Amino acid sequence: MADIKFMDLSSNDNPATTDSVLIGNASDGLKRTSLGNIVNLAKIAGPALHLEYVEGTNNPASTDDMAKRTVNIQAPDVPGYTFAFWLSSATLGSVRPSYVEGPNQASTKVWIYYDPNEDIASIDPIKIGLEAVYVKSEMMQG
Template sequence: MADVKFMNLSENDNPATTDSVLIGNASDGLKRTSLGNIVNLAKIAGPVVHLEYVEGTSNPSATDDTAKRTIPIQAPEVAGYTFAFWLSTATIGGVRPTYVEGPNQSSTKVWIYYAPKEDLTYVDPIKIGLEAVYVKSELM
C-alpha cells in the first residue's frame, strides 16, 4: 500500500507560494502542487482589456436613405486581443441619438436619429466616436 502523507493546513490567512494544496481530476487522480504553480497558471502577460477609439462620419449626400442614416464602423485588429463589443457611442460636435446595430460585431453600422420629416438634403455630415473593447485572446 502506498505511503500517504497529509499536510498541515494553516489558518493564518497568509499562505506562501511554497505552501502545497491537493489538486485532482478524473484522469490523473489527486496530486500535490504548490500555490506558486497555481499562481503561474493564472498569470497573464499585459492588460486583460484593451480599448481602441474609433471614429466615423455620415454621408448625407448618399442617394440611399439607409446610407444617409448609418455610419459603417470597423474595429481595427489588435495583436494579442480579440474584439468583444462596442462601448460609448456618441456624436461629436452635435447632439443626436445613436444606435449600434451589432454591438458585439467588429464590423457593423451606427444608426443616426433624424426627426421624422427632417430634410436630409441640408444636413451636414455627422461625426461619431466610440470605443472598441477587446479582451486578451488567450482568455477567449
C-alpha cells in the same frame, strides 16, 4: 501518511505564493499545489484586454437613405489580440441616440436616430465614437 494542513485563505490577510491549496478535476482527482503555480498558470504576457478608440462620420447629403442614417465602422487589427465587441457608442458634438447593428462584429454599422420630421440633408454630418474591445488571442484558443 503526510500531515496536511488546510488554511482558510479568507482569514489570512497575506497568503504567500508558497502556501498550498487543493485543486482537482475529474480525470486527475485532487492534488496539492502552491499559489505560485496557480499565479504562473494565469499569467499572460501583456494585458488580457485591449481597447481601441474608433470614430466614423455619416453622410447626410447622400442620396442613399442608409448612408444618411448609418456610419460604417471597422475595428483595426491589433497584433496578439482578437476583436470581441463594441463598447460605448456615442455621437460626438450632438446628443442623439445611436445603435450598433452588430455589437460582436468587427465590421458593422452604427445607426443614428433622427426625428421623423427632421430634414436630414440640412443637418451637418454626425460623428460617432466608440471603443473596440479585444481579448488576448492566447485566451481565445482552446
